[in-house]
Amino acid sequence: MARKSITQQLADWDRRYLWHPFTQMQEWEQETPLIIDRGKGSYLIDTEGTRYLDGTSSIWVNLHGHRHPTLNRALTTQLEHIAHSTFLGLSNPPAIELARALIRIAPKGLGRVFYSDNGSTAVEIALKMAVQYWQQRHPKAGRKNTFLHLKLAYHGDTIGAVSVGNIQLFHERFKPLLFPTVEAEPPYCYRCPLKLNYPSCRIACLDPIEAILKTRHQELAGFVIEPLMQAAAGMVAHPPGYLKRIRELCTRYQVLLIADEVATGFGRTGRMFACEHEGVTPDLMAISKGLTGGYMPLAATLTTEEIYSAFLGKYEEFKTFFHGHSYTGNQLGCAVALANLEVFRKERTLTRLRPKIAAFSRLLRPFANMEHVGDIRQQGFLVGIELVKNRASKEPYPPKARIGHRVAAAARTRGLLIRPIGNVVVLIPPLSTSLAELRKMVQALHVSIEDVLPE
Numbered sequence: 001m002a003r004k005s006i007t008q009q010l011a012d013w014d015r016r017y018l019w020h021p022f023t024q025m026q027e028w029e030q031e032t033p034l035i036i037d038r039g040k041g042s043y044l045i046d047t048e049g050t051r052y053l054d055g056t057s058s059i060w061v062n063l064h065g066h067r068h069p070t071l072n073r074a075l076t077t078q079l080e081h082i083a084h085s086t087f088l089g090l091s092n093p094p095a096i097e098l099a100r101a102l103i104r105i106a107p108k109g110l111g112r113v114f115y116s117d118n119g120s121t122a123v124e125i126a127l128k129m130a131v132q133y134w135q136q137r138h139p140k141a142g143r144k145n146t147f148l149h150l151k152l153a154y155h156g157d158t159i160g161a162v163s164v165g166n167i168q169l170f171h172e173r174f175k176p177l178l179f180p181t182v183e184a185e186p187p188y189c190y191r192c193p194l195k196l197n198y199p200s201c202r203i204a205c206l207d208p209i210e211a212i213l214k215t216r217h218q219e220l221a222g223f224v225i226e227p228l229m230q231a232a233a234g235m236v237a238h239p240p241g242y243l244k245r246i247r248e249l250c251t252r253y254q255v256l257l258i259a260d261e262v263a264t265g266f267g268r269t270g271r272m273f274a275c276e277h278e279g280v281t282p283d284l285m286a287i288s289k290g291l292t293g294g295y296m297p298l299a300a301t302l303t304t305e306e307i308y309s310a311f312l313g314k315y316e317e318f319k320t321f322f323h324g325h326s327y328t329g330n331q332l333g334c335a336v337a338l339a340n341l342e343v344f345r346k347e348r349t350l351t352r353l354r355p356k357i358a359a360f361s362r363l364l365r366p367f368a369n370m371e372h373v374g375d376i377r378q379q380g381f382l383v384g385i386e387l388v389k390n391r392a393s394k395e396p397y398p399p400k401a402r403i404g405h406r407v408a409a410a411a412r413t414r415g416l417l418i419r420p421i422g423n424v425v426v427l428i429p430p431l432s433t434s435l436a437e438l439r440k441m442v443q444a445l446h447v448s449i450e451d452v453l454p455e
């Protein structure tokens with residue numbers, strides 16, 4: 001009998017020892033895992049040497065392509081100094097320089113950076129900061145201990161982040177562990193809860209939100225929101241003007257605006273941060289995913305001097321923010337994040353992205369004629385295509401049909417890696433994807449949908 005190939009050996013060990021995230025392992029164990037060995041630009045290359053276009057940006061993190069020389073160099077240079085030293089009681093050059101660089105590009109008014117290491121913790125930190133801020137700044141304001149958020153929201157998988165989220169599939173099971181929150185209907189225009197149409201609706205879905213803020217602001221510490229696009233909800237895009245109005249309402253009712261830019265930050269929507277599209281400065285902002293260009297797990301919670309200053313006092317007043325992680329301020333992460341921002345400047349990433357976003361929209365137009373495409377939603381390089389059983393009635397496919405999963409499987413045979421969200425097929429290419437590669441991705445997706453859903 002022939003000896004097992006290295007790939008087969010690894011596949012066996014994977015199925016024997018591993019537990020993958022968001023994965024039904026019974027199904028996984030029946031399949032052949034795709035094992036990625038290398039990357040280059042917009043491509044991932046498996047242990048057999050097969051190349052695939054990275055249509056998810058490795059789950060929304062990669063910006064400038066894989067193995068970018070500037071990012072690679074930043075890591076090897078930092079390794080000549082040190083990989084990591086603690087940030088509790090010590091500081092380090094890349095963390096200091098990165099904080100300064102982030103404040104320079106962040107929405108005006110944000111002035112402080114608190115590091116952590118993933119998007120969920122960046123959100124958790126924002127929640128804890130908000131609650132402690134109200135206790136210390138306005139002790140007479142009463143108990144501002146709860147949060148408003150949208151239904152379908154996704155802010156991460158740790159308990160606090162799940163509490164302010166609302167994706168049934170992820171959240172229902174953990175309900176007994178979650179703290180209570182206040183939920184509002186999201187602006188899901190394709191399936192408008194008010195059965196109205198934009199723009200004639202004049203964003204009427206903001207009225208119930210205003211009503212909630214009006215009646216319950218005394219208990220609300222903050223409003224947590226993904227600006228412009230509820231990504232994990234299946235790319236649910238906000239209508240223009242929505243976020244700006246939310247900012248105004250939060251200011252009026254003294255509720256902190258907490259922007260979760262984990263998915264939308266770092267150029268994804270065409271601007272450095274999605275809040276910029278509406279000229280909005282949040283009170284707290286969580287960033288992660290694109291922060292290191294997809295190289296290292298790093299996150300940050302940015303806030304204003306006003307919030308920061310509420311934590312100042314004598315030690316024995318215990319106004320300290322008692323929160324931190326082993327890898328807070330990690331040098332490798334901060335060094336590569338600095339290089340990420342350098343690439344934005346040197347390669348004029350955002351300027352060059354603009355025509356590519358327009359081309360992307362043009363390439364997506366033919367999908368609108370497909371029998372089972374209900375809605376196409378795009379904010380820059382974040383794209384979701386909602387597949388429906390019946391276009392006229394918008395009847396969704398039942399979960400059992402696994403439509404998104406089947407389209408993704410078909411795409412894989414055509415050299416494109418994507419990961420669907422239910423019946424929404426998602427395409428999130430690295431910002432550096434060339435026009436030719438973008439065309440290839442879109443074409444592969446088109447034929448994959450035709451494969452699975454012939455007309």
Ligand SMILES: *Cc1c(COP(=O)(O)O)cnc(C)c1O
Nearest residue numbers: 118119120154155156260262263
């Ligand atoms: C991915 C994501 C998170 C969670 O980030 P992790 O690094 O996976 O913990 C939070 N919020 C949004 C909007 C995200 O897309």
